[in-house]
Amino acid sequence: MTRTTLTAGIEGISLWTAQARSWEAFRALLAGKPSDDATSHAATRPAPALLPPNERRRAPDTVLVALEAAQAACIDAGRDPSTLPSVFVSTYGDLAITEHLCQTLATAPLELSPTRFHNSVHNAAAGYWTIAAGAMEPATALSADFAMGLLEAIAQLLAGAPAVLLVGYDGNAPGLLRQVAPTEGLLGGALVLGPVAPGRPRLSLALLDGQAPEFTAPVAAGNAMAPMLALFQALALGGDATVLPAGPDRVLRVELAYD
């Protein structure tokens, strides 16, 4: 049985949610010094600079939050977005589009919008990202726990990728979908993972049996991707380990080091 050390350096990090619209704002909020984000109602969705203004207006909210997080993490890492393979993880994709498609199918199927249909694919965010960033590198879209995205990202590094962009995001369930797809608000978080290097935080992964401990997210608590915030919170507070859900009775233990 081959065992490899599953370790990577964290080159860049970012976060966007309505109560904390940047990694800095998230850290400030955790430190008890909330920025204006926590109280202002100005922007309920981000406006990623990478997208042209007309696309920004039309894009689904989940695409916007994923691209905002992805771009901020690349800037933090000092990496050219066009050079990075990417992994996008989302439980539900864009449920506003799902609702629109299903309502239209129930009433006037021939009026389905072609744009909404191609935006309904689970890899919409990954697709818009590669187009906006000019990235011909592979892009993967997963529906799974964020922990699975971490495993795939680290597997890509071990297979030779110089660095990998990992984005976790989910959006708001509208209307009838609230009954079956519990997720609220808008949340996107991203990491750029690369080689271990001095002066750069690093993480090590171990997949184990067990249950993830109860976790109350400090922001976007009702979002389906909120469990990933256990890792982002640990990184913000300089914690040395965290445990993420990784499927039924399975957890991913993430150890962190900063030297």
Add this chain to the structure above:
Amino acid sequence: MAILAGQPARQPLLQHILPPPHSVPLAVTAHTATTALGAGLHAQRQALREGRSGLRRNDFGPAPRLDCWIGRVEGLEQVSLPADLSEWESRNHRLAWRALHQDGFLEAAAAAVARHGATRVAVLVGTSTSSIGETEAAYAQQQDGRFPEALARLLVHTPHALGDFVAQVTGARGPCMTVATACSSSAKVFALASRMLQAGLADAAIVGGVDTLCGSVLYGFNALQLVSPDPCRPFDAHRRGLSLGEAGGFALLERDGSQPRGWLCGYGESSDAHHMSAPHPQGLGAQRAMADALARAGLEPDAIGYLNLHGTATPANDSVEAQAVAALFPASLHASSTKGWTGHTLGAAGIVESVLTLLALEDGLLPGTLNSTEPDPACGPQVRMATEHRRIDHAMNNAFGFGGNNCSLVFARA
């Protein structure tokens, strides 16, 4: 890159900082597919041999229906899942269940779980729309702003329902992911499995994909004006679009096997970085995926004996893919699309066509392009309409999806 010798104009666009390293071949120790041609490998083989299409006039869902042809799997309405799996009830999971029960696949998966330990067997499956048919039904039957109780089951209204369902049925407890990159989904699962085993995160992987007909895809592709009123004719000069299909298939990948059915030798993935629903006009993303798959397999283009093309029969896909193939491969390559047999099975296309590619390696039957007679002017000599019989050693499968998401796989004969 040596394989691009003689193509200097295109070389800079395809070049990497470093070419991908060779991958370690993985043994395909079991595989199976269930499509409009029938359940299991025997049905696929028979239809390929007889040149019999599985397409039929659209009879799916309530009338009025779109005037088109579909690749429908027979009898998915008459069966139901066992009582202990009733929370998972959906057309997609009924097809997954049926596909898992063909060709001894479930027994092979159980043996792998016993051999390696449940937590060392990964489940990596692809789908485009998963069980959205049930969500559509819930909307159609809504009462007073609520879903009917029977359809408000939590377990099917997320794409990952498929991965969770396959893990539940097979007993595998390793990393479990549902890849949803539209029509490349269940090709990419082979790439994920290769990396997962290389990283030591698993010792075996159950890969595959399932996608079922639903209103979203029929009316969605119709809205994009990509659905043909006739049975699809891939690469034909007179093609008018795709015929949608449904299918499920699986493969078991391990580092070694006493009696492998074939080998996964390499994979290539890329993005077009061009458009959400139209391919790159020069097929640069497709070329890059094919070139990377060859590089990982350590093969020159002339080593490939058969290429199962994505070949959806949409005007744009086929002319672009034919050009990309002509740019990379010698005239001796036998390349074809099998979508005239199965229809375009979307998120299941990657696994279905990988299985057909493995059968081409096992049987030496290189399928032609059913329904097509007059090649599009964009086609090079590689695109073949007629079936041929020849023993080959290596074969490739292409799968390209919306969002410009490309994947190519190289397989070898056992």
